[in-house]
Amino acid sequence: MANQSLEVQEKKELVSKGEQTSPARYYVPTTDIHETADALVVTMEVPGADRGSIDAKVEDDVLRVEARIDPAKYEGMEPLYTEYNVGHFTRSFSLSQVIDQGRIDASLNDGVLTLTLNKVQKAQPRQIDIR
Amino acid sequence: MAGLYSHPFGALLEFQNALDQLRSSNWLDSGPSAQGAYPPLNVFRKGDAVVIIIEVPGVKKSDLRIEAKGRTIRIAGTKNLSRDDKASAHRLERRGGNFDRAITLPIEIEAEGIKAECRDGILALFVPRAESDKPRSIPVA
Numbered sequence: 001m002a003n004q005s006l007e008v009q010e011k012k013e014l015v016s017k018g019e020q021t022s023p024a025r026y027y028v029p030t031t032d033i034h035e036t037a038d039a040l041v042v043t044m045e046v047p048g049a050d051r052g053s054i055d056a057k058v059e060d061d062v063l064r065v066e067a068r069i070d071p072a073k074y075e076g077m078e079p080l081y082t083e084y085n086v087g088h089f090t091r092s093f094s095l096s097q098v099i100d101q102g103r104i105d106a107s108l109n110d111g112v113l114t115l116t117l118n119k120v121q122k123a124q125p126r127q128i129d130i131r
Numbered sequence: 132m133a134g135l136y137s138h139p140f141g142a143l144l145e146f147q148n149a150l151d152q153l154r155s156s157n158w159l160d161s162g163p164s165a166q167g168a169y170p171p172l173n174v175f176r177k178g179d180a181v182v183i184i185i186e187v188p189g190v191k192k193s194d195l196r197i198e199a200k201g202r203t204i205r206i207a208g209t210k211n212l213s214r215d216d217k218a219s220a221h222r223l224e225r226r227g228g229n230f231d232r233a234i235t236l237p238i239e240i241e242a243e244g245i246k247a248e249c250r251d252g253i254l255a256l257f258v259p260r261a262e263s264d265k266p267r268s269i270p271v272a
Contacts, residue, residue: 006229031222034215034221079175080153080158080175082173085147110249110252112252
């Protein structure tokens with residue numbers, strides 16, 4: 001894998017039944033989901049979004065992430081040649097009961113959002129004393 | 132194009148449509164050492180300079196190599212995914228690996244004046260136009 005050249009992944013546009021309030025196009029961030037013994041790790045690529053513009057919430061067993069880009073950064077820029085489009089990112093996942101919805105960690109590095117969804121801690125085994 | 136947005140709410144959509152129209156125009160050539168099309172880039176004009184915006188999510192600044200010569204700019208590096216081998220995967224959409232891309236601009240540029248900034252997975256290259264390329268103003272007697 002180390003010497004293979006990377007290919008371009010075309011940005012997936014969101015086609016959904018419900019509409020967003022603003023008419024702009026939304027995109028689906030490329031996501032990896034891994035599972036370890038303690039947590040589910042969700043890694044999403046959201047280039048252009050900074051910490052303040054990410055909204056991640058859990059409601060009714062659904063994890064919904066929205067990352068907004070700042071169109072003001074493109075102020076005064078006239079496009080000459082383009083290969084990709086820009087826009088806000090949004091994606092939702094249904095969570096199972098295994099996830100402890102109160103213990104979700106999130107970190108953002110180089111445009112990659114990593115969400116660690118910790119699983120519910122199983123009760124510790126207890127010794128029963130016999131009188 | 133910047134002043135044509137009809138109303139602020141539609142501004143982003145108009146910008147997105149404008150970006151779509153310039154897809155694969157012939158403005159840019161592949162440089163001689165090009166090895167693929169990653170990372171995707173957009174080229175803008177801002178005043179007299181050219182700004183190249185490149186999406187490189189997950190690529191650290193230390194893993195980027197940018198070189199410039201003449202009208203050609205080379206963007207190379209490695210995107211490491213830091214995947215945990217012990218974890219089982221439910222979904223694997225991201226791709227990692229090496230990339231090496233060279234582009235040739237159709238205008239004369241000042242290679243020494245190029246500034247590169249990488250933040251939040253976006254690499255921005257500010258490329259000033261060469262003095263020799265700027266048109267000379269001709270006074271009318």
